[in-house]
Amino acid sequence: NAGVTQTPKFRVLKTGQSMTLLCAQDMNHEYMYWYRQDPGMGLRLIHYSVGEGTTAKGEVPDGYNVSRLKKQNFLLGLESAAPSQTSVYFCASSYSLGTDTQYFGPGTRLTVL
């Protein structure tokens, strides 16, 4: 049982490049989330999904897109990376929105030059 996994762990992009971050969970959770973590800002929700094929905007969705084609996977895309998107990105999952616990992955550190 790996829990929540994220790939890649580190990535450096140039401004304007695109990339996709992959999140996978093996807990059969319905709900998945993408957060970004910046110093002094805590964790801010980018997008989330309440089930396969559905996504919704979080607190800071601009510049990001997501897809949930399979229940176990949640992809975060950056179409044209900007230096302001330099951050640590965390994926999380939970059994339901009302369930107490969100399980987090180990994070992806992204630097945009």
Next chain:
Amino acid sequence: QQQVKQSPQSLIVQKGGISIINCAYENTAFDYFPWYQQFPGKGPALLIAIRPDVSEKKEGRFTISFNKSAKQFSLHIMDSQPGDSATYFCAARARSNDYKLSFGAGTTVTVRA
């Protein structure tokens, strides 16, 4: 604008001492208040949580105190150990906000041996 304000930003405590982290909120619709613990290079993990119908919850050396009238809650770490050195995030959730978690900015706790 963060819905949950957390302080202090960092604190240093001697081994065996008490660490206290405070959080305040305005949204009276919040109905669940978890604390997450994050070690360097790892994702956050649920530490302890409380609902507003109780004033205190204790799990081992960790205690949440909740003051509904003041809209404040705090985490106390008793007999702090070097292994408690981590960043702690308070959070809050409201059903009216699709149960999404709003996180505080985080407190980095360093326990000196």
